[in-house]
Amino acid sequence: MRDEPDLKLAExxxxxxxxxxxxxxxxxxxxxxxxxxxxxxxxxxxxxxxLALDRGHIEADGSxxxxxxxxxxxxxxxxxxxxKIAERLVEAVPVGYSALAxxxxxxxxxxxxxxxxxxxxxxxxxxxxxxxxAFVTIALSCLNHATSNHRAVREGDxxxxxxxxxGLRRLRTAxxxxxxxxxxxxxxxxxxxxxxxxxQLGPARDFDVLLEKRVRPLxxxxxxxxxxxALEGDLGAKPAGAxxxxxxxxxxxxxxxxxxxxxxxxxxxxxxxxEGAPKVARQDRPAGEFAAKILAKRSKKILQKIAxxxxxxxxxxxxxxxxxxxxxxxxxxxxxxxxxxxxxxRRNRLGRILKSLQGALGTLNDFEVHRRLTATVAHxxxxxxxxxxxxxxxxxITGQEQQQATCYIAAVKKxxxxxxxxPKFLK
Numbered sequence: 001m002r003d004e005p006d007l008k009l010a011e012x013x014x015x016x017x018x019x020x021x022x023x024x025x026x027x028x029x030x031x032x033x034x035x036x037x038x039x040x041x042x043x044x045x046x047x048x049x050x051l052a053l054d055r056g057h058i059e060a061d062g063s064x065x066x067x068x069x070x071x072x073x074x075x076x077x078x079x080x081x082x083x084k085i086a087e088r089l090v091e092a093v094p095v096g097y098s099a100l101a102x103x104x105x106x107x108x109x110x111x112x113x114x115x116x117x118x119x120x121x122x123x124x125x126x127x128x129x130x131x132x133x134a135f136v137t138i139a140l141s142c143l144n145h146a147t148s149n150h151r152a153v154r155e156g157d158x159x160x161x162x163x164x165x166x167g168l169r170r171l172r173t174a175x176x177x178x179x180x181x182x183x184x185x186x187x188x189x190x191x192x193x194x195x196x197x198x199x200q201l202g203p204a205r206d207f208d209v210l211l212e213k214r215v216r217p218l219x220x221x222x223x224x225x226x227x228x229x230a231l232e233g234d235l236g237a238k239p240a241g242a243x244x245x246x247x248x249x250x251x252x253x254x255x256x257x258x259x260x261x262x263x264x265x266x267x268x269x270x271x272x273x274x275e276g277a278p279k280v281a282r283q284d285r286p287a288g289e290f291a292a293k294i295l296a297k298r299s300k301k302i303l304q305k306i307a308x309x310x311x312x313x314x315x316x317x318x319x320x321x322x323x324x325x326x327x328x329x330x331x332x333x334x335x336x337x338x339x340x341x342x343x344x345x346r347r348n349r350l351g352r353i354l355k356s357l358q359g360a361l362g363t364l365n366d367f368e369v370h371r372r373l374t375a376t377v378a379h380x381x382x383x384x385x386x387x388x389x390x391x392x393x394x395x396x397i398t399g400q401e402q403q404q405a406t407c408y409i410a411a412v413k414k415x416x417x418x419x420x421x422x423p424k425f426l427k
Contacts, residue, residue, distance in 0.1 A: 004027075210370055295327065374398060
């Protein structure tokens with residue numbers, strides 16, 4: 001096998017004009033893979049599979065990344081047997097789930113970005129996609145977004161923590177959106193584990209937001225410059241502890257099992273063979289029909305809550321923020337189903353409105369989080385000048401925020417009015 005591209009294959013294709021002599025001279029390897037594969041035939045039930053064990057490494061510019069991968073290929077039979085073999089592997093050896101191909105890892109290694117934060121990618125759905133297949137595509141994309149940030153979290157990158165949280169929130173939203181298809185104990189177990197992991201990543205983000213958005217902008221501000229300085233010094237150390245908690249979580253066996261079990265549940269869970277489900281929960285109906293119903297229902301509920309925004313307490317506003325976030329994610333999930341110039345314009349307008357609404361409600365939620373963090377930052381049981389300074393600084397910040405809350409509540413009300421008048425992009 002040749003270790004260089006066969007450029008003759010570009011002849012007669014749109015790439016042919018690009019294959020110049022200059023390009024041929026400039027082409028060179030970016031990375032290399034050294035892999036030893038062991039293939040093991042496996043019989044499971046009536047199925048025949050191949051278990052491939054890959055061991056080796058990726059090389060780029062003098063750096064190396066190890067390769068230790070297991071691939072299961074179905075040769076003949078039902079795909080459910082793949083899940084059975086994978087489950088036995090999880091019980092027998094410490095395997096985990098990874099969405100990154102060898103090529104993706106190679107390019108990252110060559111660019112020095114092995115531990116870089118990874119953002120979510122656009123989800124492509126065919127208009128003829130069935131609802132069940134759409135769920136698998138969407139949820140796997142969200143799971144890949146979350147787990148691809150494993151290295152960034154281990155390296156203590158706050159953005160990596162944030163992106164893993166976003167991926168998990170999007171995945172939990174997908175499960176919520178498609179819940180009528182997913183009833184059962186398996187689903188509840190997966191939801192419990194995903195919630196646990198999300199919570200392990202939360203504190204790192206909370207302290208980071210408080211420090212970056214509220215404390216540091218007040219640096220040197222009269223008349224509390226010294227108090228803010230003391231608070232900044234204290235908060236500067238807290239994210240490190242929160243990041244350690246996040247790193248501990250992704251290094252745990254529990255995290256390893258969550259990834260594999262979630263992937264297996266998505267492609268092979270009990271929900272996927274729910275043949276006797278009522279028409280409302282049918283997996284084979286068009287995804288566009290399902291999406292139109294779900295988005296209209298969720299929009300209606302949000303508008304009802306916004307109408308009473310002034311009467312909602314902090315918990316009520318928090319639940320409204322989550323609902324808006326889920327609607328925004330759901331719109332992103334289904335955007336590929338509704339193309340066309342007019343629909344695209346409506347979709348973009350709706351996206352901007354939901355982003356603005358989520359931003360205002362998110363700020364109100366930050367205010368409430370900061371109020372709760374006050375007890376953590378300024379320990380009531382400790383009497384010292386430093387504790388008094390931190391308590392004064394936090395009191396100043398939360399006092400400001402409570403005054404600003406009225407403006408953000410009004411902004412939610414105003415943006416809600418825009419939402420009610422916006423033609424939904426599905427119509």
